[in-house]
Amino acid sequence: xxxxxxxxxxxxxxxxxxxxxxxxxxxxxxxxxxxxxxxxxxxxxxxxxxxxxxxxxxxxxxxxxxxxxxxxxxxxxxxxxxxxxxxxxxxxxxxxxxxxxxxxxxxxxxxxxxxxxxxxxxxxxxxxxxxxxxxxxxxxxxxxxxxxxxxxxxxxxxxxxxxxxxxxxxxxxxxxxxxxxxxxxxxxxxxxxxx
Amino acid sequence: xxxxxxxxxxxxxxxxxxxxxxxxxxxxxxxxxxxxxxxxxxxxxxxxxxxxxxxxxxxxxxxxxxxxxxxxxxxxxxxxxxxxxxxxxxxxxxxxxxxxxxxxxxxxxxxxxxxxxxxxxxxxxxxxxxxxxxxxxxxxxxxxxxxxxxxxxxxxxxxxxxxxxxxxxxxxxxxxxxxxxxxxxxxxxxxxxxxxxxx
Numbered sequence: 001x002x003x004x005x006x007x008x009x010x011x012x013x014x015x016x017x018x019x020x021x022x023x024x025x026x027x028x029x030x031x032x033x034x035x036x037x038x039x040x041x042x043x044x045x046x047x048x049x050x051x052x053x054x055x056x057x058x059x060x061x062x063x064x065x066x067x068x069x070x071x072x073x074x075x076x077x078x079x080x081x082x083x084x085x086x087x088x089x090x091x092x093x094x095x096x097x098x099x100x101x102x103x104x105x106x107x108x109x110x111x112x113x114x115x116x117x118x119x120x121x122x123x124x125x126x127x128x129x130x131x132x133x134x135x136x137x138x139x140x141x142x143x144x145x146x147x148x149x150x151x152x153x154x155x156x157x158x159x160x161x162x163x164x165x166x167x168x169x170x171x172x173x174x175x176x177x178x179x180x181x182x183x184x185x186x187x188x189x190x191x192x193x194x195x
Numbered sequence: 196x197x198x199x200x201x202x203x204x205x206x207x208x209x210x211x212x213x214x215x216x217x218x219x220x221x222x223x224x225x226x227x228x229x230x231x232x233x234x235x236x237x238x239x240x241x242x243x244x245x246x247x248x249x250x251x252x253x254x255x256x257x258x259x260x261x262x263x264x265x266x267x268x269x270x271x272x273x274x275x276x277x278x279x280x281x282x283x284x285x286x287x288x289x290x291x292x293x294x295x296x297x298x299x300x301x302x303x304x305x306x307x308x309x310x311x312x313x314x315x316x317x318x319x320x321x322x323x324x325x326x327x328x329x330x331x332x333x334x335x336x337x338x339x340x341x342x343x344x345x346x347x348x349x350x351x352x353x354x355x356x357x358x359x360x361x362x363x364x365x366x367x368x369x370x371x372x373x374x375x376x377x378x379x380x381x382x383x384x385x386x387x388x389x390x391x392x393x394x
Contacts, residue, residue: 137211144241144242145241151242152243172302173213174301180303180304184214186385191275192378193378
């Protein structure tokens with residue numbers, strides 16, 4: 001998997017989260033390039049947010065501190081506009097990262113933690129949208145679909161939020177091993193029969 | 196605690212387990228219809244960006260500067276119990292998107308390969324892939340207009356499918372038929388699992 005080659009990605013047909021949140025996009029091209037450059041510089045950096053054992057080993061040292069993603073673009077070169085719309089283009093949210101520290105399968109359920117609920121007002125904008133959506137457990141795929149985000153972006157975002165303790169990551173059928181166990185399949189079977 | 200946090204079910208839900216089943220087949224064979232017939236939500240679509248990872252499989256010679264493509268997959272959700280949710284994922288229609296299938300099949304219970312018997316070749320790639328990954332699958336012969344165009348033994352022979360792999364007729368529009376197809380798959384996956392455990 002490589003990072004940061006989304007510059008030519010076509011605009012999704014459905015409204016993006018930025019649009020849903022009422023942020024106007026007033027001139028994306030230049031600033032998108034700005035982010036593109038920044039993204040390449042940061043392409044190899046991984047945030048050390050995941051204390052999970054599945055997290056890939058990250059070298060200690062000059063890594064960025066874990067925390068809310070800065071949604072504002074760099075100040076230079078943006079004098080002509082005050083809009084921050086391009087800053088919330090999907091991969092800008094993730095600072096160009098395309099991998100999450102958490103091993104999130106597409107069907108993995110996430111739900112807002114009690115901490116996420118109590119600190120809702122303190123969350124950054126995009127985390128708020130996710131926290132609102134995940135008041136009930138939702139899969140990574142649902143979060144991506146309902147917020148019109150590419151799957152990879154939703155994964156990184158949810159990985160960050162899990163690292164911050166804002167969302168709880170639930171177990172999947174295959175969490176324990178590579179394939180679901182018989183007891184779980186039995187439960188799925190009886191569940192299907194009851195439908 | 197705010198009003199959201201005081202809802203007891205939000206706490207109780209924290210141990211919800213999710214499982215998934217993959218629905219594959221050629222373009223237009225009825226994957227989304229199949230998913231939609233049992234899903235409690237209108238099937239959603241999610242997009243993933245294809246990167247250079249797919250380059251060996253994707254012919255980019257005509258568009259050498261193109262480095263990304265967006266692919267979409269449909270999925271549905273079925274709550275089987277208060278703490279158990281089943282997701283049905285339709286594979287992207289184009290068989291070349293292997294990289295995404297890996298993600299799709301990892302941890303899946305199994306796969307339903309939907310087949311239109313008039314276009315058997317459309318599903319060969321899917322079957323090869325599942326056999327290669329050792330993912331249990333069954334074949335659902337979608338009966339368009341309620342009619343099976345070919346007999347099941349003929350289809351089995353034409354596709355050289357192992358005799359232990361079920362081939363069942365199904366109608367993707369019919370909830371009961373879809374349900375039965377999924378039941379057959381889970382039963383097959385359990386047998387597959389027990390056989391693997393016995394070896």
